[in-house]
Amino acid sequence: MEKLIITVAPTGSLPTKNMTPYVPITPQEIIETGLRCEAAGASIFHIHARDPRTETPSTDFSIFKEIHDGLRERTNLILQISTGGRAGMAYEDRNERLKLRSEMASLTTGSVNFADSVYANSPRLIEDLARDMHLNDIKPEMEIFDVSMINNALTLLQKGLADSPMHFDFVLGMKGALPATVENLVHLKNSVPPDSTWSVAGIGRAQLNMNVHAILMGGHVRVGLEDNIYFRKGQLATNEQLVERIARLSREFGRDVANPDEARDILHLNKASKG
Numbered sequence: 001m002e003k004l005i006i007t008v009a010p011t012g013s014l015p016t017k018n019m020t021p022y023v024p025i026t027p028q029e030i031i032e033t034g035l036r037c038e039a040a041g042a043s044i045f046h047i048h049a050r051d052p053r054t055e056t057p058s059t060d061f062s063i064f065k066e067i068h069d070g071l072r073e074r075t076n077l078i079l080q081i082s083t084g085g086r087a088g089m090a091y092e093d094r095n096e097r098l099k100l101r102s103e104m105a106s107l108t109t110g111s112v113n114f115a116d117s118v119y120a121n122s123p124r125l126i127e128d129l130a131r132d133m134h135l136n137d138i139k140p141e142m143e144i145f146d147v148s149m150i151n152n153a154l155t156l157l158q159k160g161l162a163d164s165p166m167h168f169d170f171v172l173g174m175k176g177a178l179p180a181t182v183e184n185l186v187h188l189k190n191s192v193p194p195d196s197t198w199s200v201a202g203i204g205r206a207q208l209n210m211n212v213h214a215i216l217m218g219g220h221v222r223v224g225l226e227d228n229i230y231f232r233k234g235q236l237a238t239n240e241q242l243v244e245r246i247a248r249l250s251r252e253f254g255r256d257v258a259n260p261d262e263a264r265d266i267l268h269l270n271k272a273s274k275g
Contacts, residue, residue, distance in 0.1 A: 001218050001255050002218070002258075002266055003255070003256045003257060003258035003262055003263075003266070004215060004220060004221065004246075004247075004250045004255050004256070004257050004258060005043050005044060005197075005199065005220040005221075005258050005263045005266060005267070006041050006042045006043055006044070006220070006221055006222075006223065006243055006246060006247060006257060006258075007042065007043070007044035007045075007046055007080070007169075007199060007201075007220070007221065007222040007223070007224075008037045008042040008044070008045055008046065008222070008223055008224040008239055008242070008243055009046035009048075009201070009222055009223070009224035009225075009226035009227060010023070010024050010030060010033045010034075010037065010045070010046070010224050010225055010226065010239040011023060011024055011025065011030060011047075011048045011050060011224075011225065011226060012048055012224075012225065012226025012227070013048055013057040013084065013226075014226075015225050015226070015229055016055050017055065019229060020225065020229045020236045020237075021236075022225065022229075022236060022237065022238045022239070023225045023229070024239070025050045025052060025055050026050075026052045027052075027063060027066040027067045027070060028070075030047070030067050030071075031067060031070040031071055031074065033239050033240070034071045034074075034075050034077055035074060035075060036238075036239070036240040037077075037239055037240050037243050038075050038076065038077050038260070039240075040240045040243040040244045040247060041243050041244065041246075041247030041257045042077065042243045043077065043078055043258050043259060043260045043262075043263035044077065044078045044079075044080050044104065044260075044263065045071060045075075045077040045078070045079055045080065046080045046082060046106065046222070046224070046226070047064065047067055047068065047071075047079060047080065047081050047082060047102075048082045048084070048226070049063040049064045049067065049097075050063070051063075059093045059094070059096075059097075061096045061097060061099075064081065064097040064100060065100060068081070068100045068102060069100075075260075076259075076260045076261065077260055078103050078104055078260055078263055078264065078267075078269065079102040079103055079104070080102060080103070080104035080105060080106060080141060081097050081098065081100060081102045081104070081105040081106070081138075082105070082106045083095075083097070083098070083105055083106055083107060083108075083129055084106060084108065084119075084143075089120055091125050091128050091129070094125075094129060095128070095129060095132050098129075098132045098133060098136055098138060099136070101136045101137065101138060102138060103138065103139065103264075103269055104138060104139045104140070104141055104167075104267075104269070105133055105138045105139075105140055105141070106140070106141050106143050106169070107126065107129055107130060107133065107140040107141065107142055107143060107153075108121050108126075108143040108145065108149070109121070109126055109142050109143070109144070109149040109150075109152040109153045109156070110126075110145070110146060110148055110149040110152050112145040112146055112174070112176065112177050113175075113176030113177065114174065114175070114176055114177075115175045115176055119145075123152075126152065126156070127156065127159070127161060130156045130161040130162055131161055133162075134160075134161055134162065134163070139163075139167060139267065139268075139269055140162060140166075140167070141167050141168070141169050141199075142162075142166060142167065142168045142169065143169050143171060144168055144169065144170050144171065144188060145171050145174060145177040145178065146177060146178060147178075147187065147188065147191060150168070150188070150191050150192055153166065153168070154193070164193065164195060165193070165195040165196050165197065165268055166192070166193065166196045166197075167196065167197045167198070167199075167267055168188075168192050168196055168197070168198040168199070169198070169199045169200070169201055169222060170185060170188045170189075170198060170199070170200045170201070171200075171201045171203065172184060172185065172200060172201070172202055172203065172206060172210055173202050173203035173204060173206035173207075173210070174203050180202045180203065180206030180209065180210050182213055185200060185210060185213055185214070185217070186217075189217060189219065197219075197220065197266060197267060198214075198219045198220065199214065199219055199220035199221055199222050200213070200214040200219060200220075200221060200222065201222035201227050202227065202228070203227050203228065204227070204228050204230075205228070205230070205233075206228075207223060207227055207228040207242075208245075208246075211223065211246050211249075212249065215246075215249065215250050215253055215255055216253065221246055223239075223242040223243055223245075223246055224239050224242060224243075225237065225238075225239055225242075228242070231245070
């Protein structure tokens with residue numbers, strides 16, 4: 001089995017300091033979190049921006065740039081910019097940050113219900129963001145909330161808007177989307193091209209269970225306060241604690257953890273894009 005790639009999603013769009021004092025909000029907090037998570041075993045760092053005053057999701061390019069440049073200067077992490085739409089749904093709200101030419105970016109290949117709201121991603125929007133990533137040598141992480149989104153991702157490949165081998169992240173346990181079950185994870189894993197890499201992000205208490213199954217199935221994992229703010233019931237977690245735990249468990253199962261350069265090799269990243 002190849003080494004395990006650990007992605008950490010430290011901030012997201014929802015957790016606030018009132019929910020947990022450990023969520024990093026300001027660019028400096030996010031950068032310092034990156035340093036600690038890299039030391040704990042993370043290889044990929046998933047970046048959202050927040051307004052430092054209001055803690056609300058932000059599309060401000062200068063905030064994304066401060067976070068991205070600070071992490072690139074002080075870490076060897078693979079930086080993955082989120083193009084998620086909670087801070088702004090329009091293409092113009094999401095594409096400017098791709099000018100940073102991070103090594104990776106997330107790309108949700110369909111629309112999905114988020115509890116009582118709709119996360120809308122039209123076919124035109126998906127193709128436009130995929131084209132921008134392709135032109136900037138950014139490898140997309142296809143964020144999959146539903147089985148149909150795999151087919152949408154493969155359509156991008158057929159149109160020349162994505163390259164093979166592809167990388168997928170299966171998001172399971174979100175209210176309104178696919179439940180976090182082993183059966184769903186196996187089906188998703190069996191539905192992607194055999195040369196693909198994949199990871200799983202379990203939401204809430206499903207994070208640890210899904211991560212452990214992914215380790216044993218040969219996939220990769222995503223942890224972090226974006227998806228789950230607890231270490232165990234009633235105990236708030238830090239991002240680095242979640243990274244440390246899954247790295248330790250993987251090693252106990254006999255599977256080593258990849259450092260960022262080893263993760264680049266596994267993901268077939270263009271290393272020139274890091275500079």
